Amino acid sequence: MRPAQITAIEGIERSLAEQRFDRSLVQMATGAGKTYTAVTECYRLLKHGGFTRVLFLVDRNNLADQTLAEFQNYRTPGDGRRFTELYNVDKLTSAGKLASSSVVISTIQRVYKVLAGDTAPEGDDPGLDGYVPDAPVTVVYNAGMPPETFDLVIVDEAHRSIYGVWRGVLEYFDAHIVGLTATPGKQTFGFFRQNLVSEYTYPQSVADNVNVDFDLYRIKTQISSQGSKIDAGTVVPKVDRRTRVQRLETLDEDLEYTHKQLDRAVTATSQIRLVLEAFRDKLFTEIFPGRHTVPKTLIFCKDDAHAEEVVTTVREVFGKGNDFAAKITYSARDPRSRSASPCMRSSGRPWW
Numbered sequence: 001m002r003p004a005q006i007t008a009i010e011g012i013e014r015s016l017a018e019q020r021f022d023r024s025l026v027q028m029a030t031g032a033g034k035t036y037t038a039v040t041e042c043y044r045l046l047k048h049g050g051f052t053r054v055l056f057l058v059d060r061n062n063l064a065d066q067t068l069a070e071f072q073n074y075r076t077p078g079d080g081r082r083f084t085e086l087y088n089v090d091k092l093t094s095a096g097k098l099a100s101s102s103v104v105i106s107t108i109q110r111v112y113k114v115l116a117g118d119t120a121p122e123g124d125d126p127g128l129d130g131y132v133p134d135a136p137v138t139v140v141y142n143a144g145m146p147p148e149t150f151d152l153v154i155v156d157e158a159h160r161s162i163y164g165v166w167r168g169v170l171e172y173f174d175a176h177i178v179g180l181t182a183t184p185g186k187q188t189f190g191f192f193r194q195n196l197v198s199e200y201t202y203p204q205s206v207a208d209n210v211n212v213d214f215d216l217y218r219i220k221t222q223i224s225s226q227g228s229k230i231d232a233g234t235v236v237p238k239v240d241r242r243t244r245v246q247r248l249e250t251l252d253e254d255l256e257y258t259h260k261q262l263d264r265a266v267t268a269t270s271q272i273r274l275v276l277e278a279f280r281d282k283l284f285t286e287i288f289p290g291r292h293t294v295p296k297t298l299i300f301c302k303d304d305a306h307a308e309e310v311v312t313t314v315r316e317v318f319g320k321g322n323d324f325a326a327k328i329t330y331s332a333r334d335p336r337s338r339s340a341s342p343c344m345r346s347s348g349r350p351w352w
Contacts, residue, residue, distance in 0.1 A: 002210065004028060004200035005037040011197025012041055012178055016049075023177045025158065025192035029205040030182040035067060038154050038180060039074045039083065046087055046102055047076075051151040053098070055173070056105045059157040061129040064091050064105045067156070071103060094119045095144030104150075108166045115142045115172065136165045139172040147174040155179045158188060167191075217287050219278050223271045227258040230266075239267075239305065267309055276310075276317045294318070304329055 001009075008026045015024040028034045038056070045051040058064050068091065074083040083089065092106035095114050107129045110120035121128070141147075150173050158179030170177060179192050182202070189196070205211040222228070230236060232253045237246045257266045284291055299314070301307035307327045314325040 001037075001040065002033060002208075004198070004204070004208075004210075005033050005040070008037050008198040008200070009041050009044070013044070013049075015195060015197050016176060021193050021195040023179070023192040024195050024197045025179045025181070025184060025188065026197060027181060027184050027199045027201070029200055029202040029211060031211045032200055032205045033210075034180045034182075035070045035156065036074075038156070038178070039070050041178070042071075042103055042152075042154070043074070043076055043083060043087075045152060053101065053150050054103045055111070055150040055153045055175070056103055057108050057111070057153065057155045058105060059107070061107050061110070061124050063156070064107070067105050091122065092120055093122055095142065098145065098149060108169050112137055112139070112166070112169050115139055115145055115169070117142065133165050137168050139168045147172055149173065150175045153177045157181060158184070158192075217282075219275050221271050221274055223268050224275075227256070227260075228268070229257070230255040244305070244308065267306065269309060269313065272310060272313050273317060276313055280317055294324075 005028075008028060012024050012026065015021055026034070026037070028037070042054050042056075046054070056067060058067055068089060071083045071089040075081070076083060076086060087102035088100050089103040089105065090101045092104050092110050092114060098104065106120070109128050109131050113120050113128065153170065153173055153175045155170070155177060158181040177192075179188065181188060184196075202211065206213050230251060232251050232255075235248055235250050238249050239246045255266075279287070283294065288295060299310055301310055304327075307329065311325045311327045315321065318324060
């Protein structure tokens with residue numbers, strides 16, 4: 001293990017031993033081995049700490065498969081057997097499966113669903129795993145999953161959706177909570193009682209040759225910086241974001257929009273094309289001088305409709321077909337294998 005991983009484990013165990021805090025925060029740069037550290041900690045506590053069951057919360061359900069693979073591939077100290085040869089590791093589907101599980105992997109939405117008495121589906125379900133309620137959830141006692149079910153709760157990507165509306169799910173369990181994140185914010189520190197047990201920043205990981213450095217190449221347009229206005233009387237297409245059905249409508253009055261509304265309330269196709277053309281034209285001269293083929297490129301989009309527009313425009317700008325640019329979302333067929341292919345692709349997150 002790397003020194004930063006050992007420091008994180010020592011910090012968690014020191015916090016557990018002192019019992020001054022019920023929560024511990026590990027800040028570790030992306031790519032430095034947070035999940036491997038967490039799996040090692042699970043093994044140590046199950047083997048030597050008297051722990052019997054751990055809840056491992058992931059941010060998205062497709063990450064549950066990656067986390068499960070980490071447990072399956074982990075070789076334990078001593079005889080070198082795999083973690084899953086010694087302890088059962090399962091994804092959460094119902095409270096009834098908990099009896100034989102030493103590690104349970106789930107999203108917080110699925111835990112809430114099971115606590116409410118329902119069964120969580122095994123496959124990806126964007127309507128469930130991406131669900132954010134309008135108000136904080138209320139959790140009531142569930143005999144199938146009582147508060148003492150878990151000895152430890154590990155929250156991966158702890159800077160995300162564990163506060164506010166979902167906080168009641170975490171506070172339902174009578175267990176120590178360990179948060180893993182590369183980018184803790186004020187809310188993160190507040191939730192974890194300021195108990196930062198280890199810190200390993202991105203610059204430190206670069207200095208240690210754990211991660212590589214990066215260059216920032218910024219492409220700005222007037223619209224992306226300042227927004228714009230569509231004049232009254234203009235005929236504009238209005239698109240249903242769910243069905244993609246388009247209808248034409250004449251604006252009765254001027255429509256002003258800010259840069260924050262761009263690609264959400266308003267899509268400026270010419271602006272998308274301009275950015276992609278700038279990327280194409282500078283790719284082999286300024287961004288990657290000396291290269292002759294387009295490297296694997298991720299374009300993070302704001303939603304599914306935005307991703308559709310970007311993928312279509314990429315193919316047009318580069319003069320390529322469907323295999324060159326693909327949209328990878330929950331709805332894509334076999335998204336994991338497609339995301340591994342060496343092509344440009346888009347996903348449902350901000351792209352600049």
